[in-house]
Amino acid sequence: MAIAVDVMGGDLYPQNPIHGAIKAVNEKNIDVVLVGDESCIKKELDRHSFDSKKVEIVHATQVIAMDEPIASAMRSKRDSSMRVCFNLHKKKEVSGVVSAGSSGAMLAIGRFVLKTIPGIDRPCISALLPSIKDKKVLLVDAGANMDCSPQNLFQFAILGDVYMRHILSVENPAIGLLNIGSEEGKGDERSKHAYSLLKDSSLNFTGNIEGKDFFKGNSDVVVTDGFAGNVLLKSVQGAASYIKAVLEEEIKRSKRSLLGALLMKPAFRGLKKRSDYAEFGGAPLLGLRGNAIVCHGGSNPEALLFGINFAHWAAEAHLVERMEEKILEFQDTLSRIQG
Amino acid sequence: MAIAVDVMGGDLYPQNPIHGAIKAVNEKNIDVVLVGDESCIKKELDRHSFDSKKVEIVHATQVIAMDEPIASAMRSKRDSSMRVCFNLHKKKEVSGVVSAGSSGAMLAIGRFVLKTIPGIDRPCISALLPSIKDKKVLLVDAGANMDCSPQNLFQFAILGDVYMRHILSVENPAIGLLNIGSEEGKGDERSKHAYSLLKDSSLNFTGNIEGKDFFKGNSDVVVTDGFAGNVLLKSVQGAASYIKAVLEEEIKRSKRSLLGALLMKPAFRGLKKRSDYAEFGGAPLLGLRGNAIVCHGGSNPEALLFGINFAHWAAEAHLVERMEEKILEFQDTLSRIQG
Numbered sequence: 080m081a082i083a084v085d086v087m088g089g090d091l092y093p094q095n096p097i098h099g100a101i102k103a104v105n106e107k108n109i110d111v112v113l114v115g116d117e118s119c120i121k122k123e124l125d126r127h128s129f130d131s132k133k134v135e136i137v138h139a140t141q142v143i144a145m146d147e148p149i150a151s152a153m154r155s156k157r158d159s160s161m162r163v164c165f166n167l168h169k170k171k172e173v174s175g176v177v178s179a180g181s182s183g184a185m186l187a188i189g190r191f192v193l194k195t196i197p198g199i200d201r202p203c204i205s206a207l208l209p210s211i212k213d214k215k216v217l218l219v220d221a222g223a224n225m226d227c228s229p230q231n232l233f234q235f236a237i238l239g240d241v242y243m244r245h246i247l248s249v250e251n252p253a254i255g256l257l258n259i260g261s262e263e264g265k266g267d268e269r270s271k272h273a274y275s276l277l278k279d280s281s282l283n284f285t286g287n288i289e290g291k292d293f294f295k296g297n298s299d300v301v302v303t304d305g306f307a308g309n310v311l312l313k314s315v316q317g318a319a320s321y322i323k324a325v326l327e328e329e330i331k332r333s334k335r336s337l338l339g340a341l342l343m344k345p346a347f348r349g350l351k352k353r354s355d356y357a358e359f360g361g362a363p364l365l366g367l368r369g370n371a372i373v374c375h376g377g378s379n380p381e382a383l384l385f386g387i388n389f390a391h392w393a394a395e396a397h398l399v400e401r402m403e404e405k406i407l408e409f410q411d412t413l414s415r416i417q418g
Numbered sequence: 419m420a421i422a423v424d425v426m427g428g429d430l431y432p433q434n435p436i437h438g439a440i441k442a443v444n445e446k447n448i449d450v451v452l453v454g455d456e457s458c459i460k461k462e463l464d465r466h467s468f469d470s471k472k473v474e475i476v477h478a479t480q481v482i483a484m485d486e487p488i489a490s491a492m493r494s495k496r497d498s499s500m501r502v503c504f505n506l507h508k509k510k511e512v513s514g515v516v517s518a519g520s521s522g523a524m525l526a527i528g529r530f531v532l533k534t535i536p537g538i539d540r541p542c543i544s545a546l547l548p549s550i551k552d553k554k555v556l557l558v559d560a561g562a563n564m565d566c567s568p569q570n571l572f573q574f575a576i577l578g579d580v581y582m583r584h585i586l587s588v589e590n591p592a593i594g595l596l597n598i599g600s601e602e603g604k605g606d607e608r609s610k611h612a613y614s615l616l617k618d619s620s621l622n623f624t625g626n627i628e629g630k631d632f633f634k635g636n637s638d639v640v641v642t643d644g645f646a647g648n649v650l651l652k653s654v655q656g657a658a659s660y661i662k663a664v665l666e667e668e669i670k671r672s673k674r675s676l677l678g679a680l681l682m683k684p685a686f687r688g689l690k691k692r693s694d695y696a697e698f699g700g701a702p703l704l705g706l707r708g709n710a711i712v713c714h715g716g717s718n719p720e721a722l723l724f725g726i727n728f729a730h731w732a733a734e735a736h737l738v739e740r741m742e743e744k745i746l747e748f749q750d751t752l753s754r755i756q757g
Contacts, residue, residue, distance in 0.1 A: 146601075210665050222598055225606040259561055259648040262485075267645050268563035290652030294660035303649075306606050310646045311653045314629030318654040321633035322552045322661060322689065329688035336685040342678025349668035350661065370711040 080174035081110035081135065082390045084383070086120060087142040087160040088112070090376045093123050096179060099383025101127045104134060106384065109229050109391045114139050114171050115160040115267050128166030139163040143184050145376055151183045153191065161185065165192035168369045175370035175390030179359070179383060181397025182373040186223050186364055187372050193369040196399065198406035202366030203235050203305070204373065205242065206312055209354050213399025217243055217300045221362060222309030229272035230416050232256070236282055238365040239300035241405045245396040246363075246389065247299075255288035257307055262287070271303065275334050276416055277302070280409070319354070361386035363393065366402070419513035420449035420474065421507050421729045423722070425459055426481040427519025429715045432462050435518060438722025440466045443473060445723065448730050451512050453478050454499040478502040480613055484715055488526045500524065504531035507708045514709035514729030516700070518722060521712040524701055525562050532708040535738065537745035538750050540566070541705030542574050542644070543712065544581065547649055548693050549635025556582055560701060561648030568611035569755050571595070572639050575621055577704040578639035579608040580744045584636075584735040585702075585728070593635030594627035596646055596731070601626065601714045608643065615755055616641070619748070700725035702732065705741070709733050 086093040086102045093115055100111040101124075110133045113120050124134070139160040144153045156162065161178075161184060164176040171191050175404040178185055182204055189232040195202050198369050202219035219235040220227065236254050243252040256274055258266040263274060265287055277284040288298050292312060303311070330336045340347075361374035361382065374386040393399075406413070423439040425432040425659070432454055436666040440463075447474045452459050456477040478499040482491045495501065500523060503515040508531050517524055521543055534541050542559035549555050558685075559566065574714070575593050582591040595613055597605040602613060604626055616623040627637050629650060652738070669675045679686075690737040699712035700721065709732040713725040732738075 115663050209660070209664075211660055225598075257649065259645060259652075261562075267643075270645075289656075290649045290654070291656040291659070293653055294656045302607075306598060306609075307646055307649045310629045310642075310649050312629070313598075314632055314650045315657040316631040317628075317633045318657045320548055320630070320656065321548070321660065322693070325692055326685060329685035329692075332684065332688065335681050335682060339678040339681025339683075339685070342674050342708050343669065343682060344678075345672060346665060346668035346675040346678070349516065349671065350665050353664055353668075354661070 081112045082175045082177060082387050083112045083114055083164040083173040084387060085114035085160045085164045085180055086113050088178040089378055093119050095378060095380050096383055098380035099122045099387060101129050102380055102384040103289050103387040104129045107388055109387060112167060114138055114164045124222035133162055137163060137167065144182055144370055145180065145181050149183045149187045153187055159166055164186050165189055169193055174394035177372045177374065177386045177390050179374040179376055179378045181325055185371060185373045189367045193367045195366050196368055196402050196406060199234050199366040201231055202364055203238065204362050205239065205365050206362050210294050212296035213237065214296040215247060216296060216298060218312065219300060219302055219306040219365065220308050221312055224303045224305040227304040229269050229276055232273040233276045233416065236277060236300065236302045237409055238402060241402045242365060243299045243364065245398055245401050246392055249299050251283045252299035254282050254300045254302060255285055257301050257303035258287035258289065260287065261289055267333045280412060363389060368399055370398060419733065420451045421514045421516060421726050422451045422453055422503040422512040423726060424452035424499045424503050424517035424519055425452050427517040428717055432458050434501060434717060434719050436462045437719035437724055439726060440468050440721040441719055443468045446727055448726060451476055451506060453503050466677040471579050476502060476506065482502040482523050484520050486520065488522045491523045492526055492530065501527050504528055508532055515735035516711045516713065516725045516729050518713040518715055518717045524710060524712045528703055528706045528710050532706045534705050535707055535745060538573050538705040540570055541703055542577065544578065544704050545699050545701050549633050550633035553635040554586060555637060556702065557647050557651065558639060558641055560651055561643040561644045561645040566583050566643040568615055572615045572755065575616060575639065575641045576748055577741060578641065578745055579621055580741045581702065581704060582638045584737055584740050585731055587632050588638050590622045591637045591638035592624045593621050593641060594624055595640035596640050597626035597628065599626060600628055619751060702728060707738055709737060
């Protein structure tokens with residue numbers, strides 16, 4: 080089944096989403112449904128060559144802006160490209176949804192249209208980050224849910240476990256809890272409570288993990304509240320930009336350094352390639368009854384291709400069914416801890 | 419008046435704290451009181467030359483280990499070097515305390531011995547971080563206080579404001595609130611409430627600041643709960659280590675890159691120097707009725723010198739009195755919001 084691509088999302092639409100979708104068709108043999116303004120799409124498609132049997136267009140009259148308040152996007156934009164994507168998924172006409180639009184809107188509309196998997200109170204946004212071991216680390220929640228309960232964190236852990244097993248083929252994912260120290264008993268009340276829930280479960284819980292150890296890659300899944308997850312994700316981006324800017328200034332101080340930087344170009348490119356989390360295919364929304372991926376607003380066609388490919392994998396792997404099964408395994412625990 | 423230096427704290431004690439203290443004597447003309455095992459100190463002092471009128475030794479029989487539970491350190495180590503430092507400060511025999519020991523123990527003992535400034539419920543640990551503009555940014559709280567109330571955050575903002583005014587001579591410090599988005603109304607309940615307290619106050623509140631913008635240096639003080647502050651601080655350290663490790667691997671892939679890295683050495687050194695937050699003199703504990711600085715456990719003598727110098731500045735600037743005055747200005751607000 081095809082993947083629906085919201086071509087009206089991201090900083091450079093419809094060009095980048097359409098280009099990414101065509102790459103998915105040509106390079107990965109994935110069928111796509113392009114959702115958005117039909118005339119725009121047709122015009123843009125003229126620039127590409129592809130097997131037309133594998134590309135369908137569905138017209139949508141509205142666009143949700145990146146900074147649009149979610150409530151208004153939900154209420155007054157029932158024919159937005161994003162909403163239409165989810166409607167197609169709900170009707171089982173596509174097997175997944177990909178957008179580079181607003182992640183808040185994706186989550187709200189996804190939740191409204193598809194609902195959550197039974198047993199999951201709040202779906203979360205996950206982010207696949209790099210690590211020194213070149214093993215990917217899944218951060219859940221990466222910024223969707225504020226004021227999470229320890230129970231929410233426990234649910235995120237289950238979702239992360241299933242994702243890493245079935246999409247990244249990690250055998251028995253190591254689950255870490257983001258905290259301010261590695262010993263048991265550290266952190267705020269939420270973390271202490273979540274620690275005990277995880278410790279008492281059959282998940283492969285490996286204890287607390289501090290920010291400084293996140294990128295060592297000892298955990299496959301790192302669980303946290305959306306506030307702390309967002310702080311981690313964005314402060315790391317900020318630190319990388321800082322390092323780049325200061326290093327560029329320092330390089331300009333001497334011709335010797337300038338020459339050195341020139342010779343080091345391949346090494347810098349290698350670092351960028353290994354670190355660029357856009358390359359890892361955007362952020363899967365986990366806990367919905369469907370497969371949805373939000374790509375970064377600045378995603379290039381390559382990043383969108385990855386996102387589409389991930390959505391396709393998730394559908395092929397029957398990820399939602401796998402999550403439903405896993406939640407059933409934990410049914411007793413989940414109903415006990417809700418109490 | 420002298421600064422008390424806990425010579426039994428940090429990874430390499432008593433060597434580094436004593437070396438740092440002697441540097442403060444010789445390079446900054448600051449008197450010091452070295453607190454710890456007397457025979458150890460005397461032996462170590464033989465390796466240095468200094469004006470003996472400016473160095474005093476106070477014997478303490480106990481040492482608090484870095485990973486020692488704080489409750490036991492408080493209860494059973496009444497003659498620890500750290501506790502003796504604070505006792506000297508309480509008796510006004512020294513004007514400040516510097517240690518590279520456990521920050522949790524510093525805060526607990528400091529609070530127990532010195533008490534907090536009236537109007538301040540919880541003292542905080544602050545961290546001075548670098549920014550692209552080479553302006554320092556003060557993060558409060560950097561990891562001491564879990565489960566903060568919005569009122570705590572408001573108090574941290576006042577403390578940070580006074581610190582930046584009187585120690586770093588920032589005229590009208592811009593106060594930012596760490597959050598997951600820049601617009602008003604973003605974040606968890608605590609952040610939303612703290613936003614309204616800050617906005618309604620006479621502080622120079624400039625709104626929410628996201629992790630990705632922290633290092634741009636648009637705020638002088640960034641206020642947050644100790645959990646998020648610690649996540650920011652440590653994940654940034656982790657990201658820097660990741661970048662260093664991956665770049666080193668990439669460099670080794672070719673002789674050309676190796677040569678480039680060699681030529682770039684001064685630029686890398688410049689980056690390190692500008693980024694190394696240990697160089698900024700450790701973490702001031704704010705809100706205590708006294709001047710206390712915690713240096714990183716791995717501090718070299720230079721970093722300890724900076725810490726001692728900062729404690730000296732704080733005493734010279736009558737920082738505690740300036741904070742007491744500022745709290746008085748906000749007395750009405752503080753008692754109203756406590757309600």
